[in-house]
Amino acid sequence: MKTFSIEDINAIINGSVVGQTTNKITGLEQITKANKNQATFIGNRKFATLWKNSKASLAIVNDKIALEPGENRVLIKVKNADLAMAKLLESFTPVTPYFETEIHPAATIDKSAKIGNGSRVGAGSFIGRNVILGNNVTIYPNVTILDETTIGDHTTIWSGTIIRERSVIGSHCIFHSNVSIGADGFGYRPNDDGRGLVKIPHIGNVVIGNAVEIGANSCVDRGKFSSTILGDGCKIDNLVQIAHNCVLGRSCIMAGSSGLAGSVTLGDGVVIGGSASIKDHVTIHSGATVGAGSGVMNDVPAGKTVLGYPAVDSREMLKQWVALRKLAR
Structure with a gap:
């Protein structure tokens, strides 16, 4: 068990200690x-009232929240x-x-596979022809990495993940359990x-940046012609679908159960709320936010927040909801 003094903890977070x-x-x-x-955290004023009855000896608190530590307790x-x-x-951890x-x-x-220095491969994993793993890559048990895939240094792949052929994965990535890349x-x-349907072959690949x-259980499909691309620093939640030929810029966030249809483009820093769905060939420009549960049918300008189904400017949608409530009365 790890044990820390108040001084040890403050050396990590570099705050201002109040109390003993x-x-x-x-x-x-x-x-x-x-x-x-145990230590706890108070990042919002609505939780400050809970501190009085908490048994925690330490709370890490936003400095704008007025709070007293109490007997034998400390605030940082x-x-x-x-x-x-x-x-x-x-x-x-x-x-x-x-x-x-x-x-x-x-x-x-x-x-024919090349395994970098310090890389680890767990039991039951399969590494295919001409795969390249960089240095210090961790492949947990029962992972499948198919032919001609490249994975950068310090990337971690958890059990059950399947990475299809010709995928290109950057360094310092983390793929949680049962991720599907390149289907x-x-x-x-x-x-x-x-009579029936004709399947359209997809001959492209997936390219994923660094970090x-x-x-878990998210899917990134390969491109029809070229590549499905996720830029550096993107963070994708569980149960997310990213369809063929989507292009995500840097540091995009997609919350759980959201999905992009084919050929969607996200600029840098786009945030997609949980269960939101984006129509094919839509562009959501840099810094835009899509509210949870929204359905985006048209392009979204940079920095805009949209909400609702179909999604419109969030302020307009909130006005509509207020009007509906008044009608109900």
């Missing part, structure tokens, strides 16, 4: 569940409690699953004789 405690900190927890040996005031929490969570050997004897690795896009046309994280 004799208790050591062995973990982090929600304010209503914490015990005397910081500019941004959420960022401080991220730093502390990293310090408390448990040890990752153990590899007895770097390359497990039960892994299947084609003789065929969803493309069909009615047959000339009207991209993709959540």
